[in-house]
Amino acid sequence: MTVYSTFGIAEESPARTVYFAGSGNAALDQHLIQLLRGELEPATSVTEVSDDQLSTLDNGPIITVGPSAFSRVRQANRSAPILAMLVDRPFISGFAGRSPGQITAVLYDVPLIRQALTGKAILPQATKIALLATADSVELYEPLIDELPAYGMSARIFLVESNDNLISTLVRALGYGDFLLAAPDSAIYNPRTIKHILLTAYRRNQIVIGPTQAYVKAGSLASSYGPFPEMVEMAGDFLATFFETGQFPPPAYPQEFRVDVNAQVARSLNIPLPSREDIATRVDRQLTIKGEASDE
The missing domain is CATH 3.40.50.2300 (Response regulator)
Incomplete structure (x- = not known):
């Protein structure tokens, strides 16, 4: 007789979807998707979306890669919650300030x-x-x-x-x-x-x-520079906060920086x-x- 743990079933994470609007650089986008899938819980899927799908997304948060992707998503869907990656503070601060909790970023520039x-x-x-x-x-x-x-x-x-x-x-x-x-x-x-x-x-x-x-x-x-794994880890934390509270934290820099010479x-x-x-x-x-x- 097989005994199932009701505790284990209750503890399973709900199925969630994170949408991904890429930069157009296939190698970069796939690298980030791979890192994100390794960072997020198994029940959270990362789904790439095309420009013609953007206006129909009304529930899951959208990760954008680079300023152009952010601008495309923002123009197509003003109500979408957006987590921007590979953008700098001067670019994103105005958007985030006008839509706190809805728009945030893992900042790409270095203080x-x-x-x-x-x-x-x-x-x-x-x-x-x-x-x-x-x-x-x-x-x-x-x-x-x-x-x-x-x-x-x-x-x-x-x-x-x-x-x-x-x-x-x-x-x-x-x-x-x-x-x-x-x-x-x-x-x-x-x-x-x-x-x-x-x-x-x-x-x-x-x-x-x-x-x-x-x-x-x-x-x-x-x-x-901020290493990609560190930025993706912060993105994972931001998404966890969003799923828990319905709000993103403010834009922030990753905790760890490295140096290239x-x-x-x-x-x-x-x-x-x-x-x-x-x-x-x-x-x-x-x-x-x-x-x-x-x-x-």
Whole structure:
């Protein structure tokens, strides 16, 4: 005679569906789906949806990958709960602020203070940071400028008024700072300009930190970044909260960051380069010490 555990049956998770609106990059989308399926409970399915299905989704939350996917979903279905991935804070903050609990994100950009400390971990003597900005992006740097003195650093913004004076402004910035800190500002740092920015810095024996892991491969010396498994783990926590309460937590950064470096650039500039793990540990220690001090 077989005895079934009524407790075990009662404890089974209810069947749930999470919809997935991808970036269009098949390899990236499938990698994220695989990570999500490994993170979520077995009873929670991850279902890819096409654009023509978006307007009909009225129950399950939708994960979007990248700004374009988020915009498509938001335009097609204003009532859908959305968890955005691979978007930065400047892009998503307005949407999340207007629809708290309905729209959230696991933020893809890296806090600029963390990027600044990544540069200082490589150049401990650094005290001055150069920043390039347009009139529209100056505000990106204001919180950073307020935070830096606590870490023995300061920054100056060099305003790029047009594409024509990008390089001349860059040259002035490189003459001021111990390194150039790049933010996710697509008006300045984009595929059309990055080669010229990096070559100009290299020829003047100056380094660029950030803005993303992809730019390290192009010739930036280093960048912190949020690893995909950590971002997916946070997405799983956000979804669990949503299923429990019907509301998403506010957008947030992952708890763990790693560092990518370009060792060839370091050798060419004769810069001693700590290990990636050592850089990340130094940055975490600085942020922890400052956080503990501010709590006292």
